[in-house]
Amino acid sequence: MKDCITLKKLGGFYNVYNDDAYILFYLFHYNIKNNKSGFPLTAYNKVINCLEENDINYIVEGKEEVKRDFKKKNKYCFIVDKGKKLYEREQRSNFIYERISDLKESEIDELLTLIEDYVFQ
Numbered sequence: 001m002k003d004c005i006t007l008k009k010l011g012g013f014y015n016v017y018n019d020d021a022y023i024l025f026y027l028f029h030y031n032i033k034n035n036k037s038g039f040p041l042t043a044y045n046k047v048i049n050c051l052e053e054n055d056i057n058y059i060v061e062g063k064e065e066v067k068r069d070f071k072k073k074n075k076y077c078f079i080v081d082k083g084k085k086l087y088e089r090e091q092r093s094n095f096i097y098e099r100i101s102d103l104k105e106s107e108i109d110e111l112l113t114l115i116e117d118y119v120f121q
């Protein structure tokens with residue numbers, strides 16, 4: 001099983017793919033599109049510092065390869081799981097929000113009342 005995020009430098013960006021994208025989503029709320037996420041070169045230090053603070057193994061591919069291995073303290077899999085859950089929850093919320101906007105005004109008011117009753121009980 002993979003245990004580190006791989007940052008690939010492409011032009012003015014670093015990109016990550018597949019499960020690695022969920023880490024960037026969880027830590028920075030960077031968008032995921034087609035199983036890919038990325039950030040500009042100017043955000044490199046911010047991303048690396050955050051990976052270090054969260055004990056996440058990483059490899060940076062580019063001119064010179066950089067690698068950090070936290071050994072048994074590595075939280076890669078833990079953060080991937082949290083990222084997937086957060087991403088799925090946000091996708092569900094966005095879908096519901098889109099559907100709500102299609103409702104009649106009276107239906108929206110009724111639904112909001114139900115939600116408020118549940119949340120503030």
